[in-house]
Amino acid sequence: MARPDVQKTPSPKLTLFTCKRFLDPDFCAAIMQRIDAERRPSTVSDFNGDHYFRTSETCDLNGEDPVVAELNRRIIAFTGLDPAHGEPVQGQRYAVGQEFKAHTDYFEPSGVDYDKYCSVAGQRTWTVMLYLNEPEAGGATRFRAIDKIVKPETGKLLAWNNLRPDGSPNPSTLHHAMKVRGGTKYVVTKWFRERPWG
Ligand SMILES: O=C(O)CCC(=O)C(=O)O
Numbered sequence: 001m002a003r004p005d006v007q008k009t010p011s012p013k014l015t016l017f018t019c020k021r022f023l024d025p026d027f028c029a030a031i032m033q034r035i036d037a038e039r040r041p042s043t044v045s046d047f048n049g050d051h052y053f054r055t056s057e058t059c060d061l062n063g064e065d066p067v068v069a070e071l072n073r074r075i076i077a078f079t080g081l082d083p084a085h086g087e088p089v090q091g092q093r094y095a096v097g098q099e100f101k102a103h104t105d106y107f108e109p110s111g112v113d114y115d116k117y118c119s120v121a122g123q124r125t126w127t128v129m130l131y132l133n134e135p136e137a138g139g140a141t142r143f144r145a146i147d148k149i150v151k152p153e154t155g156k157l158l159a160w161n162n163l164r165p166d167g168s169p170n171p172s173t174l175h176h177a178m179k180v181r182g183g184t185k186y187v188v189t190k191w192f193r194e195r196p197w198g
């Protein structure tokens with residue numbers, strides 16, 4: 001918040017920050033190359049019967065790759081979060097027509113997959129997301145509960161707390177990665193946990 005380029009969304013429902021041009025275009029391009037090289041169909045936890053719920057592709061980025069290590073360092077320096085609590089960084093790629101329908105990043109405490117995903121490291125706390133490029137059309141991230149639409153812009157960071165101040169999951173974090181209508185969209189996501197990751 002000390003940085004003039006960081007914006008906090010004024011909402012009592014959810015803590016959400018954005019920071020434009022957090023990464024420069026060359027750095028973004030280097031990460032997009034890695035996503036293109038190793039992408040696989042994205043998956044979801046707690047499958048809800050909709051095979052078209054998340055149609056993008058995902059890439060598990062290698063934390064030992066110097067570019068990915070630098071990205072991790074920058075995210076940690078910016079957020080002040082404990083690096084031990086961070087999941088490995090993931091890349092997501094959306095071609096025209098692909099999306100990730102409205103969902104939350106925390107795991108549903110009543111869901112069948114809760115123990116599988118949360119028994120060691122606990123619930124997801126912060127989501128840090130970076131837009132690596134600007135698709136020609138579509139691909140915005142919509143937070144319905146607070147009426148906010150975030151447009152992809154090269155290098156822009158978006159971060160929100162998935163939990164309320166009392167530590168319970170915050171349903172107002174519901175968000176929809178809307179369909180890309182032109183071009184290809186690339187993002188990076190890094191989630192943090194309540195406890196150290198593995
Ligand atoms: O691509 C986006 O805009 C959002 C991605 C997302 O919500 C996720 O990966 O959990």
Ligand SMILES: [Fe+2]
Pocket residue numbers: 103104105175
């Ligand atoms: Fe998400």
